[in-house]
Amino acid sequence: MNTNQVILRPKDLSxxxxxxxxxxxxxxxNKSLPEPIYFTEKTIGWHESTIDSWLSDKMLTASQK
Known part of the structure; x- marks a missing residue:
């Protein structure tokens, strides 16, 4: 795992x-976002690279319509 990965907390993601x-x-x-990673039962975040990939996929899908 890349130790330099940025983790986006919910506020950062918004x-x-x-x-x-x-x-x-x-x-x-609604399962519209990728699954977050859990640090504790109540603390979550997303790898920024996962969100960037998800956004790229969404833009590609939208441009194909």
Whole structure:
């Protein structure tokens, strides 16, 4: 594993995507976001590389419509 990977906490992810924390939680519930990694039972985050890949896939899918 790359030790330099950036972990995005929910607040960081909402800023990166330009959406509210409420939307983050709704997308998680609807399985619209990649699964987070769990640090503790209540502490989660996402690898920035996972989110970047997910965004690329979403943009590619949207451009093919």
């Amino acid at each position: 800023k990166k995507l330009g959406i509210s924390l409420t939307t983050i939680w709704r997308w998680r519930k």
